[in-house]
Amino acid sequence: MIIFKDSAIFTTMTKSIKFFLCLMLFFYKTSAQEQEAWIIKYTINLIDYLNTRKTYQSSQEKEYDGSPYLNENFVAGDLFYDGKYWFKDIPLRYNIYHDEMELSDKGTAYAIAPTHLIDQVIISTDTFVVDSIQSGSNKIKGFFKLLLKGKVSLLLKMNVGLLPGQSAKLYNDATPPKFTRDKNIIYASIGKDQPQKFRNINELIAIINDKQKLLSEYIKMNKLSSKNTKDFIKLASYYNSL
Numbered sequence: 112m113i114i115f116k117d118s119a120i121f122t123t124m125t126k127s128i129k130f131f132l133c134l135m136l137f138f139y140k141t142s143a144q145e146q147e148a149w150i151i152k153y154t155i156n157l158i159d160y161l162n163t164r165k166t167y168q169s170s171q172e173k174e175y176d177g178s179p180y181l182n183e184n185f186v187a188g189d190l191f192y193d194g195k196y197w198f199k200d201i202p203l204r205y206n207i208y209h210d211e212m213e214l215s216d217k218g219t220a221y222a223i224a225p226t227h228l229i230d231q232v233i234i235s236t237d238t239f240v241v242d243s244i245q246s247g248s249n250k251i252k253g254f255f256k257l258l259l260k261g262k263v264s265l266l267l268k269m270n271v272g273l274l275p276g277q278s279a280k281l282y283n284d285a286t287p288p289k290f291t292r293d294k295n296i297i298y299a300s301i302g303k304d305q306p307q308k309f310r311n312i313n314e315l316i317a318i319i320n321d322k323q324k325l326l327s328e329y330i331k332m333n334k335l336s337s338k339n340t341k342d343f344i345k346l347a348s349y350y351n352s353l
Contacts, residue, residue: 177290179208179271181237185215190223191230203234207271208290210253212239225252242266242306244298255298255306259344261351263319266306267340268296297343311337312346319350326350 181204188203190212202215212223212232223229225241232239238257243250255266270293279285298306299318309315312335316326329335329349335342 175273175276175288175290176286177271177292179206179273179290181205181207181269182235185213186235188232188234190232193228194230203232205232205234205237205239205254205269207269207292208273212254225254227252231257240266242298242300244268244306244308250305258297258340259347259351261347262302263347263350264300264306265344265347266298266300268298270295297340299347312343313337315343315346319347322350322353325353 183204185202185204187200190198190201190203192198204213204215204220205211206213206222209222210225213220214223215221227241227243229241232254239254240257241252242255243252245251253268255268258265258267272291272293274289274291276288277283277286296308298308299315300306301318301320307318309318312330316323319326326346326349329346333342333345335346
């Protein structure tokens with residue numbers, strides 16, 4: 112389902128866009144939000160709309176051990192796009208290794224690369240956003256799990272590595288390539304600033320760089336751990352409440 116947050120958006124579209132949308136959508140009213148809503152008839156239409164063509168064909172037999180996915184199975188999720196559209200209840204999963212969302216249609220997985228036009232993706236209880244981090248002299252876009260949103264936001268970057276397979280040897284059978292979960296990395300973002308990586312609670316305080324005495328007192332009073340993700344969230348939530 113695609114929900115227009117502002118019905119005036121549709122009336123300002125060009126005739127060609129109207130024609131294209133009419134081919135792929137049909138119209139109904141939502142009673143809860145009193146918005147104009149559009150139901151997508153075929154998953155492939157969404158792929159055309161997002162202008163992506165990269166695909167992964169499903170295979171009955173895995174050619175690797177482990178998994179590149181956060182969850183192997185597709186589940187109904189929501190994708191919010193360009194501040195205007197809500198693609199609702201579409202089959203999604205997160206490919207950590209390729210850092211792409213995948214959308215299923217008749218045995219084919221269509222890749223959705225991270226773009227700042229994606230506002231957020233909700234899969235089950237996980238919310239993902241797109242942001243950029245510095246890597247050397249380059250900025251790299253990626254999907255991040257949103258841990259906390261506010262004056263300071265916390266983002267989790269998931270990582271999966273791939274160990275190469277081994278050919279058969281005299282006393283050993285061949286082994287397929289193997290996906291392995293690598294260590295997650297946590298970032299803090301102040302307002303709209305670029306996310307910064309941190310490893311412990313002291314580095315988080317340094318990134319926040321505000322009300323440090325209050326934060327230090329809160330850490331001692333609540334006995335927060337230096338390297339516990341839940342405690343990072345507690346501290347950042349406390350700062351956001353000040």
